[in-house]
Amino acid sequence: MxxxxxxxxxxxxxxxxxxxxxxxxxEKNLPVEFYSPNTNHEASDxxxxxxxxxEESKFWHDNKSAKINAIRTRTLISEADIVVVRFxxxxxxxxxxxxxxxxxxxxxxxxxxxxxxxxxxxKEVDAAALAVTKTPQEIVEILAYVIEGS
Numbered sequence: 357m358x359x360x361x362x363x364x365x366x367x368x369x370x371x372x373x374x375x376x377x378x379x380x381x382x383e384k385n386l387p388v389e390f391y392s393p394n395t396n397h398e399a400s401d402x403x404x405x406x407x408x409x410x411e412e413s414k415f416w417h418d419n420k421s422a423k424i425n426a427i428r429t430r431t432l433i434s435e436a437d438i439v440v441v442r443f444x445x446x447x448x449x450x451x452x453x454x455x456x457x458x459x460x461x462x463x464x465x466x467x468x469x470x471x472x473x474x475x476x477x478x479k480e481v482d483a484a485a486l487a488v489t490k491t492p493q494e495i496v497e498i499l500a501y502v503i504e505g506s
Contacts, residue, residue: 358387361503364436364459365392366429367452368444373469373492377440380496386503391432393425393451400425422451433459438502440495443470443478453481460484467495 363381365374374392381388394400404411404420411417429451433439439459441452459466468485469492470478482488489495500506 359503361386361388361437361499362435363388363390363499364432364439364455365390365442366433366439366455367442367449367469369393369395369397370444370446373442376492377495377499380493381499384496384500384504386499388499388503391436393429393455429455430458433464434462436464438465438467438499440467440469441481443468443474443481445471445473453478456481456484467498469495 363377365377374390374395378390381390394403399406401418401421403424404422405417407424408420411420433455436459439455441456441459443449443452456466456468466485467487467489468478468482469489471490475482487498489498
């Protein structure tokens with residue numbers, strides 16, 4: 357029986373990096389299933405208000421949504437074989453830093469992707485990772501090697 361690997365893709369939601377990894381894994385016929393947070397920014401930001409009602413304070417509005425989103429995130433990360441976290445160029449992905457720390461605390465193998473300009477601010481996150489990459493293709497190659505030895 358071949359193992360189906362569960363890969364959680366966390367982080368930046370404003371580019372197609374996830375699709376590049378998913379397509380690359382499909383091209384190599386890797387036995388993987390990919391999961392991610394809700395990448396619909398508006399739905400993610402407003403799910404607390406939509407489901408549980410409006411809040412007067414922006415803090416409580418965000419707090420409710422963050423907790424509801426954490427149900428999905430924590431469940432999928434805890435079930436993942438590998439967690440990939442991308443830190444993008446434009447936005448500060450504090451939630452991605454949490455995801456990296458959570459995966460590391462659970463001893464789930466962690467792959468980080470970012471460009472050189474983020475090396476210094478992410479040095480502690482990088483230190484927790486088993487691989488630090490710059491491109492989706494490097495992640496696909498790591499997955500192929502880990503899963504198939506090729």
